[in-house]
Amino acid sequence: MGSLAKMSKKRYRGGILKLFNKKNIISLAVILAVYFIVQFFISNGSINDYIFTNVVLIGINIILALGLNLITGFTGQFSLGHAGFMSIGAYICAIVTAKLGLPFAIGIILAAISAAVIGFLIGLPTLRLKGDYLAIATLGFGEIIKNIFFNIDYVGGASGFNDIPFYTNWTWLYFSVVLTVVVVNNFIKSYAGRACIAIREDETAAEAMGVNTTNYKILAFVIGAFFAGIAGALYANYICLLKPDSFGFLKSIDILVIVVFGGMGSITGSIFGAIALTVISAFLQSFPELRMVIYSLILFFIMIYRPQGLMGTKEFSLGFLKKRGGLNAKAQDK
Amino acid sequence: MQQLLQQLVNGISLGSTYALIALGYTMVYGIINLINFAHGDIYMVGAYVGFALTTFFHMDFISSLIISMVVCAILGVIIEKVAYKPIRNSTRIAALITAISVSLFLEYGMMYFVKAETRTFPNVLPDWKFKIFGGVIINVRDIYIIVVTVLLMVLLQYVIHRTKVGKAMRAVSLDAEAAQLMGIDVNRTISYTFAIGSALAGAAGVLVGVYYNTIDPLMGIMPGLKAFVAAVIGGIGIIPGAMFGGFFLGITETMVSANGGALYKDAVAFAILIIILIVKPNGLLGKNVKEKV
Numbered sequence: 038m039g040s041l042a043k044m045s046k047k048r049y050r051g052g053i054l055k056l057f058n059k060k061n062i063i064s065l066a067v068i069l070a071v072y073f074i075v076q077f078f079i080s081n082g083s084i085n086d087y088i089f090t091n092v093v094l095i096g097i098n099i100i101l102a103l104g105l106n107l108i109t110g111f112t113g114q115f116s117l118g119h120a121g122f123m124s125i126g127a128y129i130c131a132i133v134t135a136k137l138g139l140p141f142a143i144g145i146i147l148a149a150i151s152a153a154v155i156g157f158l159i160g161l162p163t164l165r166l167k168g169d170y171l172a173i174a175t176l177g178f179g180e181i182i183k184n185i186f187f188n189i190d191y192v193g194g195a196s197g198f199n200d201i202p203f204y205t206n207w208t209w210l211y212f213s214v215v216l217t218v219v220v221v222n223n224f225i226k227s228y229a230g231r232a233c234i235a236i237r238e239d240e241t242a243a244e245a246m247g248v249n250t251t252n253y254k255i256l257a258f259v260i261g262a263f264f265a266g267i268a269g270a271l272y273a274n275y276i277c278l279l280k281p282d283s284f285g286f287l288k289s290i291d292i293l294v295i296v297v298f299g300g301m302g303s304i305t306g307s308i309f310g311a312i313a314l315t316v317i318s319a320f321l322q323s324f325p326e327l328r329m330v331i332y333s334l335i336l337f338f339i340m341i342y343r344p345q346g347l348m349g350t351k352e353f354s355l356g357f358l359k360k361r362g363g364l365n366a367k368a369q370d371k
Numbered sequence: 372m373q374q375l376l377q378q379l380v381n382g383i384s385l386g387s388t389y390a391l392i393a394l395g396y397t398m399v400y401g402i403i404n405l406i407n408f409a410h411g412d413i414y415m416v417g418a419y420v421g422f423a424l425t426t427f428f429h430m431d432f433i434s435s436l437i438i439s440m441v442v443c444a445i446l447g448v449i450i451e452k453v454a455y456k457p458i459r460n461s462t463r464i465a466a467l468i469t470a471i472s473v474s475l476f477l478e479y480g481m482m483y484f485v486k487a488e489t490r491t492f493p494n495v496l497p498d499w500k501f502k503i504f505g506g507v508i509i510n511v512r513d514i515y516i517i518v519v520t521v522l523l524m525v526l527l528q529y530v531i532h533r534t535k536v537g538k539a540m541r542a543v544s545l546d547a548e549a550a551q552l553m554g555i556d557v558n559r560t561i562s563y564t565f566a567i568g569s570a571l572a573g574a575a576g577v578l579v580g581v582y583y584n585t586i587d588p589l590m591g592i593m594p595g596l597k598a599f600v601a602a603v604i605g606g607i608g609i610i611p612g613a614m615f616g617g618f619f620l621g622i623t624e625t626m627v628s629a630n631g632g633a634l635y636k637d638a639v640a641f642a643i644l645i646i647i648l649i650v651k652p653n654g655l656l657g658k659n660v661k662e663k664v
Contacts, residue, residue, distance in 0.1 A: 115464065162649050168463060169406055173603060174648045177641035180596070184638035286596070290471055297468055329479035336472035341457050344465035 072211050079207055089207075091319050093275050096210040097268045098311035100217045102295040103304065104264035107221055109293065110301035110350075111230065112257040113237030114164065115172035118179030119292045122152045122262040124284035125182065126269025128192055131201045131279055136191075141204040141274060145213070148270035149263045155182075156262025157255065164254045167240075179289055186281040198279040205275035213271060217264050222304055224260065233257050237302070298339055299346050306348030313347075376507045378629045379622065384513050384582065386621020387520035391575035392598035393605070393613035394527065395447075395568025401544040401608035402564045403459065408470040409450060411595015412477035413569045417443045417576025418492075418586045419485060425493050432495045436519070436577045440570040447569025448562050456558075474595075482588040489587040492580040516578045523574060524614055527567070531610060536563050544608065593637070597624075600644040606654020615656060 078084045105119045126148035133144035163174040192198045224230045232253045235243035299310025321328040399407045424435035499511040531537035539560045542550040601620045605612025
């Protein structure tokens with residue numbers, strides 16, 4: 038018994054030491070450098086309010102798209118109700134910060150947890166369904182959540198939830214995005230992540246190999262909902278006004294489009310997709326009447342000519358800058 | 372009792388439109404396994420065509436209904452040829468997003484041309500009312516909407532079960548490849564399916580315009596989703612199922628509204644959808660299909 042404890046302690050210490058390898062230290066340095074550079078540009082005014090609003094929308098879309106990509110791209114489960122989880126996060130965080138006057142951190146945590154809990158409750162019955170049926174069921178849940186917020190007077194009902202404090206700044210946004218990327222990236226490379234990918238490839242075969250498919254589907258769903266909750270919290274405390282209408286079926290479609298446009302099953306693809314589509318819709322603001330028509334045409338041509346998205350299931354890496362043909366580069370290519 | 376009967380009449384009228392839209396959904400899903408999200412918008416186009424014909428050309432109800440059905444049938448075939456044919460062999464999700472893009476295109480394209488405001492449909496039907504069972508008011512519009520729906524359904528059943536086109540449609544939905552080997556032109560059959568389904572949606576559009584008097588470019592979204600719910604309730608791909616599901620949903624919704632749940636009627640419709648999907652995913656009239664490995 039004693040030796041076992043010792044061994045696990047040793048392994049644990051090894052785990053901590055392993056975290057401090059060259060690659061992780063470089064990543065950490067890059068992450069911090071990007072943070073400080075952008076922070077500098079914001080404080081000296083090079084990034085004005087208009088650009089910053091789009092940066093916030095990009096960040097929120099990245100978080101939403103990565104969460105949905107985990108569900109739809111990696112685990113292969115259609116979900117058309119992602120905006121529902123976002124709305125839960127948004128409303129919970131708004132209640133916590135505006136009505137109860139608690140700090141933003143508590144709001145974000147509660148928002149993420151409540152979205153995850155609802156995700157679990159919804160996922161439990163619906164994830165037995167497959168394909169189109171699952172898509173419709175999640176769509177139904179999204180609409181039900183919207184309808185419920187419409188009818189709660191405590192959060193403003195149809196007229197909207199006003200006077201939410203303005204808390205979302207670059208620090209909160211950036212580190213939420215980094216947290217999402219790191220967690221999703223590590224999840225995909227863990228045992229559970231490989232189980233999820235196995236479910237996407239062939240659910241029956243995965244089950245036959247001893248993967249508890251229901252558990253992993255629900256796990257992916259809960260993690261996706263968790264991050265949608267964070268995105269909702271950031272959105273609520275940036276826009277400062279919530280309307281149930283902004284979390285309808287169309288918002289879920291927007292998120293799905295980012296995921297598909299970037300490439301289902303590609304983390305970097307979702308990031309590029311979020312940036313590209315947010316920038317496109319920001320440019321289209323100048324043609325308000327034709328905005329949605331052009332947007333629909335862009336969608337249509339992407340689906341016809343590049344249905345696998347920008348990245349497919351590949352990841353963008355800087356591997357090609359290194360010496361070619363190395364074992365590492367090949368492994369990363371996969 | 373009288374109240375109940377009155378709500379039943381209203382429910383059947385509402386359910387008729389759901390049933391007509393659901394028929395198109397279910398036929399398209401049955402034949403190419405695609406959730407045609409643009410279907411609700413074809414219904415919207417039908418309403419606008421009917422509006423234009425009655426307002427600007429002063430046509431009567433029947434001829435504007437027929438012309439509107441023809442226009443929608445052509446629109447449906449164009450959508451199928453341009454948008455859905457190229458993606459017939461791509462993934463489910465690509466097909467789904469293409470359908471959504473077509474839907475957005477129709478909604479906002481229409482909004483660009485006719486502006487976003489709500490239009491008032493002219494009164495083309497005589498304004499008669501009569502009472503039965505001592506107080507249940509039946510409007511002439513109720514009779515029109517129900518009679519037209521029933522006639523169209525009978526006609527559809529005739530086309531599906533008694534004509535060559537119908538036989539081809541049933542064969543293709545059963546097994547497209549085998550049907551092709553038997554000499555059935557699959558592409559043409561799919562076009563016929565879209566034409567018939569879209570014509571029914573167009574008819575529903577005109578009927579709703581006449582019944583509720585107001586139309587707007589986004590009117591197709593909610594009825595489209597509800598009609599889809601109706602198709603799933605009856606069992607998607609099954610034509611009598613769509614009729615049953617439409618009336619079932621319409622009556623349930625009016626009953627819920629009448630009993631104080633007006634604000635929750637959408638939530639109730641989707642809750643029914645989820646319960647059906649979980650308990651009996653193949654719909655109330657569907658058969659169980661075992662999954663093969």
